[in-house]
Amino acid sequence: MIDLATAKEYLRVDEEDEDNLIGMLIEFSKEEIENSTGVTFDSGGSTKTYELAQLIIITDRFENRGSEDLEFKANNILSGLYTKLKHGDYSV
Numbered sequence: 001m002i003d004l005a006t007a008k009e010y011l012r013v014d015e016e017d018e019d020n021l022i023g024m025l026i027e028f029s030k031e032e033i034e035n036s037t038g039v040t041f042d043s044g045g046s047t048k049t050y051e052l053a054q055l056i057i058i059t060d061r062f063e064n065r066g067s068e069d070l071e072f073k074a075n076n077i078l079s080g081l082y083t084k085l086k087h088g089d090y091s092v
Helices: 004-011 019-037 048-063 076-086
Strands: none
Touching: 004 019, 004 048, 019 048, 019 076, 048 076
């Protein structure tokens, strides 16, 4: 699972002002993956595929946090990762 330091490095955030938001987005990404694939972190999601999916979700929500559009829209890369997670193909 992605931790705060990894998410901040990926987002290129140095300051601590956004730590609470990023922490919430980490938890949101886990819920989004589970709701979309049925795969929980503990049931096989502890992979690089799972982590990459988390980073894509976290980045989307972080970059669009001021948007009126609150619905998450999966992209082609994320859809492919979801398929890999659903079918147990955890390699990236």
